[in-house]
Amino acid sequence: MQQRRAAQAGTAGPAATSDAPDIPVPSFPIPEPSRWALEVVGIAPVTPSVLRLRLAARPVAPAGSEAMPPPEGAELVYAPGQDLALSLPGPGDATINRRYTISDYDSSTSVVELEVVTHGDGPGARWITKTKVGDRVEAFGPRGKITVVEGASTHLFVGDEASFAAIAAIVRALPPSARAIVLADVADEQEHRRIEVPPEVVVEQHWLHRDGAPAESPERVLEALAAVELDPAESHAYVFGEFHVVSAARRQLGERLGAARTSPKPYWRAGRPNAGHGEPVRDE
Ligand SMILES: Cc1cc2nc3c(=O)[nH]c(=O)nc-3n(C[C@H](O)[C@H](O)[C@H](O)COP(=O)(O)OP(=O)(O)OC[C@H]3O[C@@H](n4cnc5c(N)ncnc54)[C@H](O)[C@@H]3O)c2cc1C
Structure with a gap:
């Protein structure tokens, strides 16, 4: 599967000096997050503790938004290292967010890959061990600001x-x-x-x-x-x-x-x- 990148990685910048900025400069633009409807299309073990989840991703218009919904098949654009916050069943009728890094994304099929640890007994581990092909879940993202940093070799x-x-x-x-x-x-x-x-x-x-x-x-x-x-x-x-x-x-x-x-x-x-x-x- 081809990884979708928000932009091509820049070449490593000049060696840092004492004049270097005091915040890391990302090599990729950090896009605005939005809502996604995800449908499970594949689940497979990667290691004894990690499952790989493949999810078809479709953009969703924000709740209460009068704006036109995004077109079907709009691409998920993200910087490497960013994640999606999945809205999962929590206590009672509540939902709870659990964040999973985008491992890969195929823009030709709009399928995103996540890799989830099955340890523990929290909402994330419970959901991943029970989920099956055809299940749906909503997500918000991409989230996170850590990606490739410029100026380092x-x-x-x-x-x-x-x-x-x-x-x-x-x-x-x-x-x-x-x-x-x-x-x-x-x-x-x-x-x-x-x-x-x-x-x-x-x-x-x-x-x-x-x-x-x-x-x-x-x-x-x-x-x-x-x-x-x-x-x-x-x-x-x-x-x-x-x-x-x-x-x-x-x-x-x-x-x-x-x-x-x-x-x-x-x-x-x-x-x-x-x-x-x-x-x-x-x-x-
Ligand atoms: C930015 C970000 C990106 C993340 N990306 C990923 C990712 O790509 N893949 C991934 O698997 N997780 C990732 N996580 C962690 C993930 O979001 C959840 O916190 C984690 O899966 C546990 O959620 P839970 O609901 O199962 O457990 P929780 O409700 O958070 O915890 C329940 C119990 O399980 C224990 N527990 C939680 N995680 C583990 C673990 N890894 N090993 C052993 N015990 C554990 C806790 O200590 C607690 O006792 C990411 C978190 C953040 C903030």
């Missing part, structure tokens, strides 16, 4: 099973000659997956195994990160996954690269359900 990724779709989408969109380093903290060897990239992009994938250790313990990731040599003027880090691991990795990378060269995003929090808007709850 080395792109470092930290993540887990839930963030593999985001990491792979961003890595596949890197400009030629970029170097990607991926630290993936997963349950065990059965969760290993290869990221397919053009030959000009160098990807070093490092696997860390929890082997039964708690996912929220950051030690494995911090130790592996400390062993990675990074040139602060040429590197950008993207950190996704469990809340405590993201916080700890963000602190270490912030000290080494500076906050502007680190794009952190917690996806889930061990022992606590995400909030109704779809993000992990933060400490007061």
Whole structure:
């Protein structure tokens, strides 16, 4: 399936200097989100803990809008790394948002791919394990602002099973000659997956195994990160996954690269359900 990109990735910009802007500059435009009607057209296991979902996507006019509905077949335009917020059954009659990164999109069939972890007993895991071809769900998006960043030649990724779709989408969109380093903290060897990239992009994938250790313990990731040599003027880090691991990795990378060269995003929090808007709850 061809990945749909909002624009072609720019070439890596000039090496950063102390004059570099203090916010990461995205290589792709960040589009306005809108509502989508999704219909499940395929479900398949990817690893023991991840299911790939294929959904036909049709745009929906906003509720109460007097505007003409968007034309049938309008394309989903997104920046690599962006996600869709699915509106899923919550407690009682309520709905609850759960966000899943766009793993791929085929504009010729309007089919979007998501990869969903089946761990836990929340609304997302419950829905994905019960859903079948023909089921419908509404979504809002694309959401999120983290995508390929300009001005870096080395792109470092930290993540887990839930963030593999985001990491792979961003890595596949890197400009030629970029170097990607991926630290993936997963349950065990059965969760290993290869990221397919053009030959000009160098990807070093490092696997860390929890082997039964708690996912929220950051030690494995911090130790592996400390062993990675990074040139602060040429590197950008993207950190996704469990809340405590993201916080700890963000602190270490912030000290080494500076906050502007680190794009952190917690996806889930061990022992606590995400909030109704779809993000992990933060400490007061
Ligand atoms: C921007 C963004 C992008 C995301 N992209 C993806 C994606 O591409 N694929 C994906 O699978 N998830 C992704 N997530 C996480 C996802 O949105 C849900 O938070 C996650 O699937 C859990 O939802 P839930 O309703 O099943 O569980 P919740 O109701 O949030 O939690 C219920 C219980 O399950 C536990 N739990 C939640 N997630 C996990 C996990 N991964 N492993 C073990 N236990 C867990 C919680 O600690 C809690 O105890 C993303 C989150 C964000 C914010």
